[in-house]
Amino acid sequence: MGLELYLDLLSQPCRAVYIFAKRNGIPFELRPVELLKGQHHSDAFAQVNRLKKVPALKDGDFTLAESVAILLYLSRKYEVPDHWYPQDLQACARVDEYLAWQHTALRSSCTRAMWQKMMFPVFLGEQVPPETLASTLAELDRCLQLLEDKFLKDQDFVAGPHISVADLVAITELMHPVSAGCQVFKSRPKLAAWRQRVEAEVGKDLFQEAHAAVMKVKDLPPADPAIKEKLKSSVQVLLQ
């Protein structure tokens, strides 16, 4: 059995892994795990990732969780072009720095923004207090400013002159609030220009393919009561 990637393209880190694997011609079997149907809670999936989260990788007997770990594993195993995760000490450190920072910064605010603006009201039929949403969007704004000022600066890409896994992780995060109607790029020409560069490097078709599912989420019918119950407890944390 070859490489298997357990993904739901509704999830930002899954999109980063998907784009990376496809862009680099890495052969894999896509194993869809539909989060909105609670499939990540199945016993079968627990065998792949006991933490019940996507993305997850299975390579023979070897299983691996965490998108950052998966991206690095794939970079190394498939000997992708150096710029994705450079050998150069300082260039690599810049990528590591972004990948570490984003967990509790951009990732957190992008997930919350998308869920509070769209998923809770539209899919789960739950109203989100306006102050909560306002606070989340303010935090998102703060993270976007740091992305521009501390990471991107006047470079072409997040970690330097060339595209790296950091850009894939960042762009897929930003598309999350975009799918909910947040105008992330509108007043930020620097970020908009960077997005164009990333899309060009990745390939527009692949980029659109990876984002097709999340861009259609706003048109989803409301969840049926069984699904609501299943998801409710695990997503409450996203209201904070």
Add this chain to the structure above:
Amino acid sequence: MPLELFLDLYSPPCRAIYIFARKNGIPFELRSVELGRGEHLKPEFLKVNPLGKVPALKDGDFLLAESVAILLYLSRKYHAAAHWYPPELQACARVDEYLAWQHTAVQLPATNVYLCKSLLPYFSGQSVDPVRLDRLLGKLKPALQHLDREVLAAKPFLATEQLSLADLMAFTELMQPTAVGCDVFQDWPRLAAWRARVEAGLGPELPSWPRSWCRDCWSGSAEGVWPGPLPCTLLSQ
């Protein structure tokens, strides 16, 4: 100019870097950044790390933030022994997996317990809120359970058969609430045994953990007022 490490040893990731550098004989200048005096918010430090956080590294003109990035940089530059960050593909992936997961699964909840038990009561003058503390301990529990029941059931250390960066980060994070009276090891025998192995492996480079930590820590700051915004956003989780 030699390598400079900007650290506050009351911060777990700073301790991890300090221990790692000492253990590997990496020559560095310690630049103390006292969080309790708001030194992380001052312009001189923001030039080193615009994110306003410790740890931070300065190597000539090269500036670096984020403890995981700093540990990897030091491992590579100073050719640390292989067990810290193994060259083998799968072993390395296990370390990466822990280092990624721990941000939200361990560091965030463990820090919140520490804030609730020690820092906030000290600065607000109010006693510990037991309901809140209990809730925050509950948020750390899933990680402790996973490490004790699943990860350590299969091997002696968190990522591989040997001490790695994963263990170093985990150790300093889990010692934080423990040092201020919330012993996170008490219900988890494998985790407690792992702690002993890590302490043995790290040896005398380990800084001592004074029991009167919180008093000693904050006694240096003026008026007993925490400078800058209280890290309350963490507690809102």
